[in-house]
Amino acid sequence: QQQVKQSPQSLIVQKGGISIINCAYENTAFDYFPWYQQFPGKGPALLIAIRPDVSEKKEGRFTISFNKSAKQFSLHIMDSQPGDSATYFCAAGLSGGYQKVTFGTGTKLQVIP
Amino acid sequence: NAGVMQNPRHLVRRRGQEARLRCSPMKGHSHVYWYRQLPEEGLKFMVYLQKENIIDESGMPKERFSAEFPKEGPSILRIQQVVRGDSAAYFCASSPQGGLDTEAFFGQGTRLTVV
Numbered sequence: 001q002q003q004v005k006q007s008p009q010s011l012i013v014q015k016g017g018i019s020i021i022n023c024a025y026e027n028t029a030f031d032y033f034p035w036y037q038q039f040p041g042k043g044p045a046l047l048i049a050i051r052p053d054v055s056e057k058k059e060g061r062f063t064i065s066f067n068k069s070a071k072q073f074s075l076h077i078m079d080s081q082p083g084d085s086a087t088y089f090c091a092a093g094l095s096g097g098y099q100k101v102t103f104g105t106g107t108k109l110q111v112i113p
Numbered sequence: 114n115a116g117v118m119q120n121p122r123h124l125v126r127r128r129g130q131e132a133r134l135r136c137s138p139m140k141g142h143s144h145v146y147w148y149r150q151l152p153e154e155g156l157k158f159m160v161y162l163q164k165e166n167i168i169d170e171s172g173m174p175k176e177r178f179s180a181e182f183p184k185e186g187p188s189i190l191r192i193q194q195v196v197r198g199d200s201a202a203y204f205c206a207s208s209p210q211g212g213l214d215t216e217a218f219f220g221q222g223t224r225l226t227v228v
Contacts (some may be wrong), residue, residue, distance in 0.1 A: 004155075006155075022208050032213050041221065042221055042222075043204050043206070043219030043221050043222050044156065044204070044219050044222050045218075045219065046216050046217075084215070086170070088198070089155055089156070091155075093213055094213075095212075095213050095214075096212075097212075097213065098144070098145070098146075098161055098168070098211040098212060098213070099144070099146050099156070099161070099206065099208055099211070099212075099213060099217040100161060100169060101213075102157050102158070103148075103155030103156045103157070105154055105155045106153075106154070106155050
C-alpha cells in the first residue's frame with residue numbers, strides 16, 4: 001500500500017532530447033508528489049512537486065504530468081543537458097502531514113553530448 | 114546560511130561497534146528527519162524529530178537504533194552493535210516547519226560501512 005514504483009531504472013538520452021521517468025503509487029491517500037534530484041555524493045534536492053488537483057505542472061524544462069485515475073505520474077525533462085545527469089527519485093506523501101515521504105527506487109539519468 | 118551539515122561523511126565500523134551520526138540542521142530549522150538509503154534503492158524514512166521530542170519513529174528498527182535532537186546541539190542517530198546490513202547512506206533533512214508546504218533540505222549524508 002505504501003509502495004511507489006519507478007521506471008526505468010536507468011536512462012540514456014542524447015543532449016537536447018526528452019527524458020521521461022514514470023512512477024506509480026498504490027495508496028490513494030497520497031496527495032503530494034515531489035520529485036528529487038540527487039548528484040553523486042550529495043543529498044537529494046527537491047526539484048518540483050505536484051498535488052492531484054492539477055494534471056500538469058511545469059517549471060522551466062521540467063514538467064510533471066499526473067493521472068489520478070491511473071495512479072501514475074511522470075517527470076519530463078525537455079531539452080535534456082549533460083548537467084541534468086543525476087539520479088531522480090519520485091516520491092509520495094500526505095499533504096496534511098509532515099515531511100515523511102515514500103520514495104521510489106530512483107532512475108539514473110545520463111545525458112550524452 | 115550554511116546548509117544541513119552531517120558528519121562524519123564516511124564512517125567505518127567493525128561489527129559490534131557503535132556508530133554515531135550527527136546532523137546539524139539549517140539555522141532556524143527545528144524539524145529533523147532521518148532517512149536511510151541502501152545501495153541502488155530509494156530513501157526510506159526512519160524518524161522525525163522536533164527539538165527534544167520524537168514525533169514519529171515508525172521507520173526505525175526496534176532494536177539497536179535510537180535518535181535524539183536535544184535542545185542544544187545536533188541531532189544524533191545512534192546505532193549500537195552494528196551489523197553488515199547497517200551499511201548504507203544515512204541522510205538527514207531539516208525544515209523550519211513540519212508540513213509539506215515548506216521544503217525540507219537534505220544534508221550530504223553519512224556513508225556507513227560495517228566491516
